[in-house]
Amino acid sequence: MHVAMIIANPAAGGGRVWQWIGPIRAWAENKFGLCTLKMTQSRGHGRLLAQKAIEDGYRWIIALGGDGTLSEVAWGFFNDEGRPITTQAYFVPLPMGTGNDFAKSVGLQGWTPAKGSPWSDARVKSIDIGRVILGDGSVRTFINMASLGLSTVVNSAVEKKLLRTGLAGTWMYLLATLRAWRHFDSPRIRFTIDDKSHEQSVTLMVLANGRVFGGGMRIAPHATIDDGWIDVLFVDPLTRVVELLRDLPALYRGTHLKSPLVHTVRARVVRIEAVEPAQIAIELDGEVCGMLPIQVDLLPQALRVFAPF
Numbered sequence: 001m002h003v004a005m006i007i008a009n010p011a012a013g014g015g016r017v018w019q020w021i022g023p024i025r026a027w028a029e030n031k032f033g034l035c036t037l038k039m040t041q042s043r044g045h046g047r048l049l050a051q052k053a054i055e056d057g058y059r060w061i062i063a064l065g066g067d068g069t070l071s072e073v074a075w076g077f078f079n080d081e082g083r084p085i086t087t088q089a090y091f092v093p094l095p096m097g098t099g100n101d102f103a104k105s106v107g108l109q110g111w112t113p114a115k116g117s118p119w120s121d122a123r124v125k126s127i128d129i130g131r132v133i134l135g136d137g138s139v140r141t142f143i144n145m146a147s148l149g150l151s152t153v154v155n156s157a158v159e160k161k162l163l164r165t166g167l168a169g170t171w172m173y174l175l176a177t178l179r180a181w182r183h184f185d186s187p188r189i190r191f192t193i194d195d196k197s198h199e200q201s202v203t204l205m206v207l208a209n210g211r212v213f214g215g216g217m218r219i220a221p222h223a224t225i226d227d228g229w230i231d232v233l234f235v236d237p238l239t240r241v242v243e244l245l246r247d248l249p250a251l252y253r254g255t256h257l258k259s260p261l262v263h264t265v266r267a268r269v270v271r272i273e274a275v276e277p278a279q280i281a282i283e284l285d286g287e288v289c290g291m292l293p294i295q296v297d298l299l300p301q302a303l304r305v306f307a308p309f
Contacts, residue, residue, distance in 0.1 A: 050076025066097015173215030
């Protein structure tokens with residue numbers, strides 16, 4: 001009986017997935033047992049494949065692709081209300097995308113299919129999952145970050161490959177950030193963190209489960225993916241390019257929390273609505289997926305993950 005399923009994005013890694021499918025499948029069968037391979041065909045397909053695999057009794061669900069693919073497959077472990085559908089299956093992330101930011105919170109930073117060494121120390125650990133209730137009542141989940149503001153413009157450019165520079169990873173996101181800021185106006189939002197309400201304009205707002213986003217920015221350096229807390233960070237409007245250039249290196253080092261423009265708080269529940277403009281996009285794990293308003297909370301230790309940590 002096949003007990004493991006690989007769900008792969010054929011476009012991940014610039015199409016290099018096909019180069020590694022054979023060795024990855026051999027590794028998976030050696031590690032977990034007989035393995036089935038499925039390729040995603042469109043956005044959202046990864047979730048459907050994961051749900052069907054769990055229904056069919058697969059125990060090891062292996063996601064091969066970028067942060068978006070990993071997020072979709074993990075979403076498949078939850079029903080439409082955001083509740084876990086099983087306690088008998090495990091999520092195995094294999095990062096092979098542009099940013100690979102979730103990988104940095106589970107001990108897979110720098111991993112490629114050619115590097116098998118971290119897996120000798122892999123173990124199962126339960127992590128928190130972010131749950132987002134959209135304005136229409138539908139529910140999404142995220143494994144790493146939810147954000148709005150400058151990040152949505154940057155991620156849209158990277159996702160649509162609007163930057164044809166030959167750059168990848170950190171350099172791609174850095175260039176996209178600099179270009180996006182030139183035409184960016186800070187949105188004004190109203191937000192409630194637990195029982196305290198605020199209204200202000202922000203360059204960026206992040207609701208973090210993991211520590212890293214944007215191709216390597218250590219945006220929430222103190223976040224932990226199994227502590228039951230959302231690490232909330234918001235940045236006041238940046239009015240001059242010198243401010244952006246000054247603060248960007250600190251983002252990659254994780255020292256930006258010292259800036260008077262950066263504010264952090266930990267929360268259980270966060271509600272956000274748009275003030276100006278009326279339509280403000282949000283992104284989950286690097287992909288734009290809807291508009292404000294949203295309500296965000298965490299499902300504590302709701303996903304069982306096999307990784308080196």
